[in-house]
Amino acid sequence: MKADNTPTGDDTKSGSPDRTPGKGMFGLPTATALVIGSVIGTGVFALPTALAPYGPISLVAFVLVTVGALALACTFGALSKRVRGSGGPYVYARDAFGDFAGFLNAWSYWITAWAGNAAIVVAWVGYVEVFWNTGHAKAWSIVIAMVGLWIPAVINLSGVRNMAVTQIVTTVLKFVPLLFMATVGLLFIKAHNFGAFNASGTSAGAAISAAAAIALFSYLGIETASVAAGRVRDPQRNVGRATILGTVGCAVVYILGTVTVFGTVSNAALQKSAAPFTDSADAIFGGRWAGQAVAVAAIVSGLGALIGWTLIVAEMPMAAAKDRLFPAAFGRTRKGVPAFGIVSSTLLASVLTAVSYSQFEKVFTTLVLLSVVTAVIPYIFSAGAQLYWLLTRGRQTRWPHLLRDCGVSAVALAFSFWSLAGSGYQAVYYGLFCLLLGLPVYIWLKAARNEYGETPVIPAGEPSMTLAPAGPPQPVAPVDTPVVHTT
Structure with a gap:
């Protein structure tokens, strides 16, 4: 790996325009806060309920998922040093x-991003309803969800600086209470609350695989620093660090926090809980004040995650639009942010949330598995891209380092396939259907490019990062004529 800032490989393919150094860009603290803020949303606050049907065996799955997530984090960190610009996978x-x-x-x-926002806001609603709409009337739940989706959209549309400040504040406010629950709460664990080790009624392998698919949702977002790399100051140094630091911090809080909830709330009660961390705090401290304090932390956490994901949901399409591989409207910016991408994705998340409340009994779990399937596909390609680079361009790397990097990438690739298999047939069906819906879009975009003589439309004032199209066909030189290559 190179340690300097010189582009390597095909860095010119980056999907992000060059930015003035320091202007509207994130340092290491903000990049790390973006990772933690995007990873720790309300998903972790609802996760114990989603894992409860499998019992404590899901903690084994959580540990395995953490190993896979760290392998992915190292993979993204390495890739960010070779291919510059926003867009990540x-x-x-x-x-x-x-x-x-x-x-x-x-x-x-x-x-993944807008479906994941729908899942985050569903969990967020559960904690808002600790204070209001305690009867969980669906109509009011949908109204609360819409508020939770559109406040982050407005914050992002107001400019990158407001988004960055809000992200740091919400990350601190939610990380501290979670860390408290994940440490002090361990002292109040009672063994009988854990219930049967494998409560699913299936084989241990099937239970671990299914629980892992759900647990993976809690780590979605470890790649956000690489997705927004074009906004990170000194990205070759800071993106990898932010990714690994954020993933390790989240892993500690996740595993210990889930153990605390499993050990302080009975398994039967946990399966029915809409706010498991609130129930755990009430069980530890008695009364309702502690649970309400945790609910406030969960509400702040959810808003912070939604603020980060609302930026990320538009960042990758913007990078692709610059390369004319996504509709041009996604490349338009306002106050430095991709306004069309933010608004359109928030609209889609709003529709999916409303439909899910009316169609699915387990709304959160259904949305989680859909998000996991569509997220695992970019993870597979990213791990594959790293392996490809190592095997084709990494020959000058010392053998011990090459073997180490190949091993990490292979673990990340195997983990991604395992997570896909554990998502279940229904989630894979919906995910594959959504993925293939993109094929007509790609055909339309490809037809609008030079292949058919049409001029692609690029937003006014926005530079294109597309590689220059090839020139006219050159005559083939005779066999006995030396060919002179020019640049």
Whole structure:
């Protein structure tokens, strides 16, 4: 790996325009806060309920998922040093495998982001309803969800600086209470609350695999620093650090916090809980004040995650739009943020949330599994891109380092496939259907490019990062004539 800032490989394929150094950019603290703020949303606050049907065996799955998440974090950190610019998995896949792979990653990740926002806001509603709409009337739940989706959209549309400040504040406010529950709460664990080790009634392997697919949702977002790399100051140094630091911090809080909830709330009660961390705090301290304090932390946490994801949901499509691999409207910016992408994605998340409340009994789990399926596809391509780079361009790397990096990437790739398999047939069906819906879009975009003599439309004032199209066909030189290559 290079330690300097010199582009390596095909860095010119980056999907992000150059930015003035220091202007409207994130340092390491903000980049780390973006990772933690995007990873720790309300998902962790609702996760114990989603894992409760499997019992404590899901903690084994959580540990395995953490190992896989760390492997992915190292993979994203390494890739960010080789391919510069915003876009994360999109630019990595395009650099390694071409335009179509890049488009599939951008499309799949875009679905992940707005479907994940729907899942986050559903969990967020559960904690708001600790104070209001305690009867969980669906109509009011939908209204609360809409408020939770659109406040972050407005904050992002107001400018990058407001988003960055809000992200740091909400990350601190939610991380401290979670860390408290994950440490002090361990002293109040009672063994009988855990229940049967494998409560699912299935084999241990099936239970671990299914629980892992749900647990993976809690780590979605570890790649956000690489997705927004074009906004990070000194990205070759800070993106990898922010990714790994954020993932490790989240892992500690996640595992210990879930153990605390499992050990302080009975398994039967946990399966029915809408706010498991609130119930755990009430069980530890008695009364309702502690649970309400945790609910406030969960509400702040959810808003922070939604603020981060609302930016990320539009960042990758913007990078692809610059390369004419996504509709041009996604490349338009307002106050430095992709306004069309934010508004359109928030609208889609709003529709999905409303439909889910009316169609699915387990709203959170259904949305989680859909998000996991569409997220795992970019993870597979990213791990594959890293392996491809190591095997084709990393030959000058020392053998011990090459073997280490290949091993980490192989773990990340295997983990991603395992998570996909554990998502279940229904989630894979919906995820694959959503992914293939992008094919007509790609055909339309490809037809609008030079292949058919049409001029693609690029937003006014926005530079294109597309590679220059090839010139006219050159005559083939005779066999006995030396060919002179020019640049």
